[in-house]
Each structure stands twice: as C-alpha cells, then as structure tokens.
Amino acid sequence: MSAHPTPVPSFSRPGGPLKGAVRVPGDKSMSHRALIFGLLAVGETRVQGLLEGEDVLATASAARALGADVTRTGEGEWTVRGVGVGGLTEPAGVLDFGNAGTGSRLMMGVVAGHPVTATFDGDASLRKRPMRRILDPLVQMGARVVSEAEGGRCPITLEGAREAVPVVYETPVASAQIKSAVLLAGLNAPGKTTVIEREASRDHTERMLRHFGAEVEVEPHGPHGRRVTLTGQPELRGSHIVIPADPSSAAFPMVAALVAPGSDVILEGVMMNPLRTGLFATLAEMGADIEVLARASEGGEETADLRVRFSRLKGVDVPAERAPSMIDEYPVLAVAAAFAEGETRMRGLSELRVKESDRLAAIAGGLAQAGVDARIEGDDLIVRGCAGDVRGGGVAATHLDHRIAMSFLVLGLGAREGMKIDDAAMIATSFPAFGPLMAGLGADIVMGGD
C-alpha cells in the first residue's frame, strides 16, 4: 500500500496582494480518462496538458500494467499505444492507485468488462472509501468480487466478466465515477448499456467516448437528470486530446485572490464545462468580481481566461442541486464563506463524507481552528462569515486530503494570524506546483515549515 511516509507541516500568512497571470495544471478528470481511453483504443493517442500529479501517474502505471505502452514525451505530453476494447492483459501485480478514487473506480469498470483478474489498492484514505457503489453494478454486468476488505473496501480483487452483460442502471447518487465505471464496463458488452442519473454529473466520459469513436446517446431525464446510452463493442481509435486547465485547481488561486486585499489575478485557459462551474456561479452570487475574458475552446471543451479581483463577499444559500457541478469545491467555498458577511448555507452535502476524507468534518474542524463558526445540520454546512476579519492561527488537520490542505493554506493568506496545516504532502496528488504557482503570485506560503 502506498503512502507518504513523512507529513509536511506547512503554513501561510498574509503577505500583500496577489498579482499576475497563471495557468493551473490540466484537468484531473480528463487526464485520468485520456489515459484510460488511450489504453482501450487501437493505435496511438497523443495527450497534451496532462496533469502530472500522483493520482494521474497511478492511472498511467495501471494502464501499463493492463497492456498499454505509455510514454512521456515532454512536459504534460504523453503518448499511449492502446490494446483496443477486449484486448487487456492481466496485470502481474497489484494496481496501486495511491490516493486516487477516480482512477481506481474507473479502472474497476475497465477490468469488469474484460476476462482478467486484478487487485486494486491504495493509501489509507483510499482504503476507507466505499466501493460497493461501483462493485454492485459491475457484478450485475458479470464481474465477480474475489475478495474485498470489510464493507466493500480496498484491497479488492475483481474478476472481470468472460462476456459482459449490458444493463440499464440508475445510479443511487449523482456520481460521474459510478456512471463512468458502468459505461467503461459496457464498452466490451454486446448491445446497449444505459446509465440513468437523477442529477447530471460531469460528462467527460461521454464526451471522450464520442471523441474516440463510440456511439453515445444522451437524453434528459427529469428536471436535472440524464439518460446516457452507449452502444457496446465499438472500435475506439487512438486520438489527440488537449486538456484545459482544471477548474477545481483554479478554485484555489481564485479564492485566494478574493480574500487577500488588493489582489488582481488572471487564471488562464480554465475549463468552463457547465457541469464543473458551480463554484464560479456561487462566488458571483456572493459578490465576487470575476470577469470572463477570452473565451475559447480546447479539446472539445469551452475555456476562458478569468480575471479575479479582491472582493467583499456576502453569504448565500447554495442549493443542493448545484452540488454535482461543484462537488470538489466545497472546502474552498467554505473558506470564501468564512470571509463573507453573513451566513452561507451549503445544502445537500452527504457525498462530502466519502471523499478523500470526511470533508464535512474536516472543513468544520479546520474552520473551528481558525476561529470561524461553522456547524453541520443534517447534510448541510453552515458557515457564519467574519466579514473579512478571519482570525486564523490554528492548525487544520488535513486527513490525507489535498483539497483540505490547499483550502486552509488559502485561508491563511487572508487571516490575521495566518494558518497552519498538519500536512501538505497530499497536494502532489492533484496540484504538484501549487506552492511555486502561489508564490509566483506573491503568496506567502511556506511548505514544510511549522
């Protein structure tokens, strides 16, 4: 099992306004998928802008173990020579996904549709995360769980189907990971596999399936949902993928600019897929000065340069239906809410309990350390804002969670007494250059200093 052996305690403190233009690394969701589709395609896939974070590198290793030839040709530039749908090799060793929920769950879908057996494992955080939600539909499709840790957790050994069975599956929670696992297993099933979701989750899998040559139909389902149908056993063709900047990583310098007085920052080439931009809409409602500059398109996704200036924020009510479009952004939204005037209520956050950490508890705990009043009521998180005057000064416990770590370092940039975190090591899973990028904007963050 992988782990970071030594924690890296770190701190941040106010150090003047943040200024400059930066491009955050490539989108994590698209990066995992680019490698996975490269594995399942015939011929060569070229990827530009791949996120070279630990989570994605674990997916690259798994793709190799399953038969692909994966090579780094330059910064963010990778090529994958795939095996084609149906052509996986049985891996010789354990597939170690480290901290990566997305990589492990999507690859379970891939394995489930092929007659190979693989063992999935990861770090202490991944070993706590629920996998039944993935295994249940995969078993319906013909896969067999050979062994699992208590409660359907990693390490898990999964035997893929000899002949995968197409299904119609309604996901119990809005989750792109569940949807994608089923669709990936459905790739090697004859006939049509359908996933129904009551709330639309991110659609990168559907977009990439089409890009690689599969037939995918998407219809509306109820007021906010979708019905996605894939025709199985396509020949996926190697492709060229350009990955735009990750909106979930852009969220950190964005909120930092909003809370550090005098800041004026430009975030370049940020992906603006409407199923990912809930945070930007919410911050705008809070009064954030976010200007959309150059709109463009990259790799089949809309992008924009965003200019963000220090703003006086006000508390808002964030509806539960918005959660899927900003599910990874609640930790940093809670930080913005701490600086706002008035209360922010974030509704319907039960899924936050099963992310890299129990994020509801980790956010509330960290805010309490910073002297901010936050409470959990059922599945809602309520933060009482300090109208720009956050005390800070405590130590946030990060529980092996990169987004909790970055969020509290952002808080410290605007808080009177700064902020400490117990461990910054996990930031490397999704945003390895976070420290230098923030320093380039003028942020006073000391990684590895307490």
Ligand code: S3P
């Ligand atoms: C992801 C989906 C989300 C998100 C995760 C990435 C993906 O999880 O939290 O960071 O790439 O499919 P769920 O779909 O399980 O909510």
